[in-house]
Amino acid sequence: MSNVLPREILITTIARLLEGVRHVAVGASSPMPAAGAMLRRALDENERTVRLSILGSVEHNFFTNGSCELFDSAGQGRIDAFFLGGGQIDGQANVNLVGVGDYPQVKVRWPGSFGSAYLYFVVPKVILFREEHTPRVMVEKVDFVSAPGVSDPEVYRPGGPVALLTGKGLFSFDKTRPGFTLESTHEGESLASIREATGFAFEHADSVPETPAPDAATLELLRTRVLDELEETYPAFAADWRRDLAALSVPA
Amino acid sequence: MSNVLPREILITTIARLLEGVRHVAVGASSPMPAAGAMLRRALDENERTVRLSILGSVEHNFFTNGSCELFDSAGQGRIDAFFLGGGQIDGQANVNLVGVGDYPQVKVRWPGSFGSAYLYFVVPKVILFREEHTPRVMVEKVDFVSAPGVSDPEVYRPGGPVALLTGKGLFSFDKTRPGFTLESTHEGESLASIREATGFAFEHADSVPETPAPDAATLELLRTRVLDELEETYPAFAADWRRDLAALSVPA
């Protein structure tokens, strides 16, 4: 058994996907994206300033113009990366945050599209992040397009999806094809297990590597500074993590 | 000789033109429009709230969204009356705040159009106010239209000019004709003297009345409360006024 927690691999992967960014925005209840951004900031400390805006957080809120400022600053090109989830995600990276079934009288109603119908177009690096990796989430075709994965060439679109990270693996997105390529499988998963859990077709190399675990230095940073920073905004998540770490250190 | 100062007749006339308004905006260096609005507010005290926004004043500034708020609130229909001057004003109530001669290399350059090209369209009662009443100001046709007196019927225009008040007389404006009608001449002026000073044609009754002086109660209000209120924002103008009042009371 690995001495690295699954969530630590996810957070490290997020930090890797954020390489080179200067400003990451994270939704209100997104502890793992926030942790990934905090890790990125810690890793880049001596090279560049990485700003992290957590919506709804007082500590990590650089905004003073109300809830429109996130969208305005994204429109100005000041936000380099953002995370999107989705009740359904399909093979063209279309995202559905509205519901299952025939709109508007859907069978299952989710909250709604939030800002996705805008941010997906203007933020250069949108990372699709959804832990649940099942055929009901990863579908062939979404029932409602809250935000489309690709657009016609004449549509103004400096932004879009670059990757899909789930509890099972990491995909990159190729907008020219368009479609996903499986880049790596997390510990315990395989091409077969992922294929079974995925409702859409995807490309992959003959042999798909395992998602790398953090090196020792990164893991140390993660479990000290990042965990401490995260605690302010996501105390419950941090407590869970600490509990799991304590369990890890018990000899097997 | 009258015991009412010419400026007191102008201010009283402005207050009359403002009858029924709830919110008047006044430019930064416009003591007489401000005094007229203050008089209106004092007269209406028990019937309605009359708000007075003086641009650039701290005391009379209801705005907290920077210099665009005046225009925004006018666009929302929250400003009932506004004053416009003009280096040139013509018989169709066109206003020129830019310069004399061929644009852009004008012979005489004035500051510019400010917000006139917008406010003239959206504020219901725009009062043209210019003390200098000479043929070089009151022209047949302005050299540059900062803001037009009338618009084609398909143009969105809830606002526009209602009157022109000068140092010599008061005109009303009829946008259907379009053109000015001389309503009254100030003390010492006549139809003939005004015709001579005016570069554009205008209508008038056979006999043009004199601009009425304020009644005793209004005059009292003007010289006490209004003068005191005005002093905060326009100390120099108030001092002049007090000096002239002192001279008036010296027996002839």
Add this chain to the structure above:
Amino acid sequence: MQSDLKRIVSKLHSGMRIAVPVDYAGVSMALTRPMIEAGLRDLDLVCVPTGGLQVDMLVGAGCVRSVETSAVSLGEAGGAPRFNAAVKEGSIKVIDATCPAVHAGLIAAQKGSPFLPLRGLIGTDVLANRPDWKVIDNPLSDQKDPVVLIPAIHPDVAIFHAPMADRHGNVWIGRRRELAPMAYAARETYVTVDRIVEGNLLADEMTGAGVLPALYVSAVAEAPKGAWPYGLWGEYPADVDELKRYAAAARTQEGFDAYMSETAQQGEPA
């Protein structure tokens, strides 16, 4: 205080279009129950830009005809049960938007403009279900450049809760600036506040910087802790337990009705 709330509610009528803020910006929960008790019907709610408990309660109580929103949820406490049920039943009309489009519509109204253009949206089912939004080819571009026009949103009324107001009607909204466009855009704006303060909030540059001026405020009522169980920025946190209690109860209409009658006499929390 209760009479001030009732006086405000007496100005509201069935069929009005009412703008309400996002859960963390200052929701006037204090006005929610009086609105329900007044028997308002056929309200068209505009969520700026998303809704939560207030919307769910008004829907559950049968006050609502339509909800224009980018999302409705109870946040940590989960989905909005009465809203979701009403959407599934088709008993309310949901007009799905996206956050910046709601802001764009209000800012168009703020500016007295007929519309604002907004990037994004093209190819979404959000746009496909908004016949009031229109795609045009950007008239300022030489190339084909489709862009969506969002028409101005003119609510009849805006309602929100803020920390404080003065007796002149100036309301301190701090950095929650989205409350200002709501008020600019609306015909009437009613505000509840935790406290009324002496003096004039506009008289000082520091307090003045966060003020929505009385010019835009139709009436203010004092309602201490009037955002509860939501929190109020800089004042008190959300009462997540109460939100969860509501979420659990309101899974059924019966549970909702029971919750509402149980808590009717409760008033504000201690």
Add this chain to the structure above:
Amino acid sequence: MQSDLKRIVSKLHSGMRIAVPVDYAGVSMALTRPMIEAGLRDLDLVCVPTGGLQVDMLVGAGCVRSVETSAVSLGEAGGAPRFNAAVKEGSIKVIDATCPAVHAGLIAAQKGSPFLPLRGLIGTDVLANRPDWKVIDNPLSDQKDPVVLIPAIHPDVAIFHAPMADRHGNVWIGRRRELAPMAYAARETYVTVDRIVEGNLLADEMTGAGVLPALYVSAVAEAPKGAWPYGLWGEYPADVDELKRYAAAARTQEGFDAYMSETAQQGEPA
């Protein structure tokens, strides 16, 4: 302090499009002379929404290629002598606007939108001389409804003066909110302040309400009384005598040159 100003000026280049605020909103007079001394040329100034002494000095010193503005004047001190002379000579290009159009252009940039529609303007010579503005028929109206589209204004740089900033680069702009769209719209924003304060202006709701966040601020330099001879809201009044002294001197180019060299060593006033 002088070195901080010089460091900012070293980031400015000839040919840049620079946005500057109206006289009462916080003009960085402190940067004006360093800009002139740096020999900048062909600047395209955007006045938000009108200009005054700073514009007149930059024009008089030959730094300016064009001025987009709704007006330029010295207020109580009269017309802007070097600006007016340059317009008459045709040595600068004046791009006449109207106040809300300048705001509209900046807000379009703030929103990442290609344009904003603006009422009014139709039939004016302001519009007639703006080939970059375009009249369209409102696509959301059934009837003929012409409306003007103002393209987004994207300045290379915004420059202004404010009362204070913290060491994180957060700048307190109070109720002078027009300074925020200038910064949102510009690629880089340079700010001079009367004082740098300890702590974080965003940490407190009261101060935070008036803050332009560091996210939009490229650099801050301390320059006490850096708006002089203009005033700064809540801090000090305009020095009208000095403005009049300038206005009288700058009636001729020689007088302007003499004024500038006489006052070169003067620095800030006591």
